[in-house]
Amino acid sequence: EVQLVQSGAEVKKPGESLKISCKSSGYSFTSYSINWVRQTPGKGLEWMGRLDPSDSNTNYSPSFQGHVTMSADKSITTAYVQWSSLKASDTAIYYCARRVCNINCYFDYWGQGTLVTVSS
């Protein structure tokens, strides 16, 4: 069974750093990209970027380029997104999602989401 299990909720202060995780199981971790999606309270979904676990190649949305860093550890089939200096506007739910893209392209499995609260 394919599963993406994310780390738990976080409460941080502005300026602090943070790294959240997405543990994959039930499939070949290096065969699918992991994408990160932000959902701000009461608002819509925003694509942050993707990471190819096979070579750690990344592609960021222009809106998130330079503000977040995506990475992965193949040995433990876990993907990460990290911030070096959080802002209050980073308060959101963050989802990881597996993207299948062979002939068809879409997000077929999602993590349960990680709530990040940034407040002084």
Added chain:
Amino acid sequence: QSALTQPASVSGSPGQSITISCTGSSSDFGGYNYVSWYQQHPGKAPKVMIYDVSYRPSGISNRFSGSKSGNTASLTISGLQAEDEADYYCSSYTSTSTLVFGTGTKVTVL
């Protein structure tokens, strides 16, 4: 990058059909047919309902259908049921190899 445009809300009575539009520019759709639709119930992760404009994943009811004409994609829900009440988002692969979501539509079953 701007989000694809969706109506904020659509409503219908049980048994009726509704259609949600998703409009963007030609670069938003990138000349590909990689448009997908996601259903999200409160407090839950999104779930794919339609991929590649008009294909349904296994297990998704045939009451859900998708189409695309020009720079507008559409999701139709026929035979509306109470369980269809949720938020719906379109998504597309763009000409710059990025992804973009729609603004989201709240579907209410009257």
